[in-house]
Amino acid sequence: MPKEIELKLTLPANCIKYLHHLPLLDALSISKPAKQKLHTIYYDTPDLALKKQHCALRLRRIGKHWIQTIKTEGSVASGLHERDEWEVAVTTNQLDFTQLSDPKLIKLLSHSNLSKQLQQIFITEFTRYTRILQMSDGSQIEFCLDHGKISVDHTKEPFTEVELELKSGKPVQLFQLALALEQALPFPVRLENISKAERGYILYTGQNIPPVKALPVVLKADMDLVTVFILIAQNCLDQLTRNEHGVLAGNDIEYLHQMRVALRRLRSAFDVFSTVIVNKAPIVHELKWLTRQLNPARNWDVFVTEQISQIHHIFAKHAGIAALIKTCEVLRKKHNKAARNSIRSKRYTELILKLNLWLDEVLEYSTRSHSLKSTAKIALSEFTGSLLTNHHQQILRVGKEIEKLDATSLHALRISIKKQRYAMEFLQTLYSPEKVKKYIRSLSELQDILGAINDSANTQKLLEEIPSSKTKALMSREAIGIIVGWNRLHLEQKKAELKRTLLPFYDTPLFWEVY
Incomplete structure (x- = not known):
């Protein structure tokens, strides 16, 4: 054929x-x-x-x-x-x-x-x-x-x-x-x-072609860690690049969201397999650069289309909020344009090409013992249990201190939960589909709540980006006051929801330990 x-x-x-x-x-x-x-x-x-x-x-x-x-x-x-x-x-x-x-x-x-x-x-x-x-x-x-x-x-x-x-x-x-x-x-x-x-x-x-979400990576228990990493990285790269066209078309914010998800998954894969791969620093550096280029656009997408739109629904007749939305929409478009320019840039194309070439080099050198860290020779079945258990226990330790956590610590907890979820999604074909689905659902619930808390924490930063000339009018200052007040109330509600959702997570069985 x-x-x-x-x-x-x-x-x-x-x-x-x-x-x-x-x-x-x-x-x-x-x-x-x-x-x-x-x-x-x-x-x-x-x-x-x-x-x-x-x-x-x-x-x-x-x-x-x-x-x-x-x-x-x-x-x-x-x-x-x-x-x-x-x-x-x-x-x-x-x-x-x-x-x-x-x-x-x-x-x-x-x-x-x-x-x-x-x-x-x-x-x-x-x-x-x-x-x-x-x-x-x-x-x-x-x-x-x-x-x-x-x-x-x-x-x-x-x-x-x-x-x-x-x-x-x-x-x-x-x-x-x-x-x-x-x-x-x-x-x-x-x-x-x-x-x-x-x-x-x-x-x-x-x-347009619909936004492309992450697909499962089919793994086998006897695979070596380098092969597993390459399959996962290629899966993430596929999700990243197949959403480019939609971002450049600029008519649906979900494409940018999926590109950011792909980047987070890819960077998580580098973290998960950090003991295996070598000479990764230049690639990781460029992935961080790309993340920084896309983050502002996504933050403004969420702020305008989700947070402010909810407030506007409640205060539909408030002229100051309506005017503020128009100002924020201008800033949102500005950051989205910057994100698109980054994707069109020579630096982005070089990143994708060099990442593909680097993955090929990793695969080629995987049979040469002097090119690999000793942990790379461990079978996947020996690697996954301790990885997932350690990450799970770390979440529990931090979760028990939830009352004392400030915004920075809550953000760190969210990142830990996100990495555990991605790790489980990467490895899901090794375990019972029902148990995996239930565990990922519990992580997703925590991640969504912490994501909402993080969005609320970002609100003040985004409001500070609005030019002072746009907020001098009494109605505009009043509108910002409404947003800040609503945001504080929303933040407290989400923190209370987080405590309730964490309780059943403490009793989650570690089903992978009997793998």
């Missing part, structure tokens, strides 16, 4: 001439550059039956020839696309399923009702510049620079992107080449996690 492995990069439209004369490409090229005009028609049913089956069907005209291609769902992370692909030459611009050999595709596409309903959904038209590159290790990569548009009826969306398709060798060389390109180019380059087909469907439906 043919498998396509490629890395996609999005670039500014004015970069084409620059790329044609890039010394890096000339040095690596083992073929003369070729130019093609490509006209591609994508098909589906009116209710998008193929899309629902994660299948893309297209006819592509190259010169006088037509190629029919079917792609099925694969994996996408950090711009790296891996999926199954079938291509056959057809004589005309008509679909032909007679040459199919895969039983599942035959069953799907030979269904009379489906085949009769197939229609043109969107078209891509672009110029492709191609050359074959050879990397230092012998891996060969097809470099394709595509510039054109996606069309749905009279709506058009331009694009300029580079596809790096692995022809032979190691997939990691795609990241190596992408990093070399990123460093050689004077303009920002962004890893693209959405294919042309997916962008066409977004244009056709007017609906």
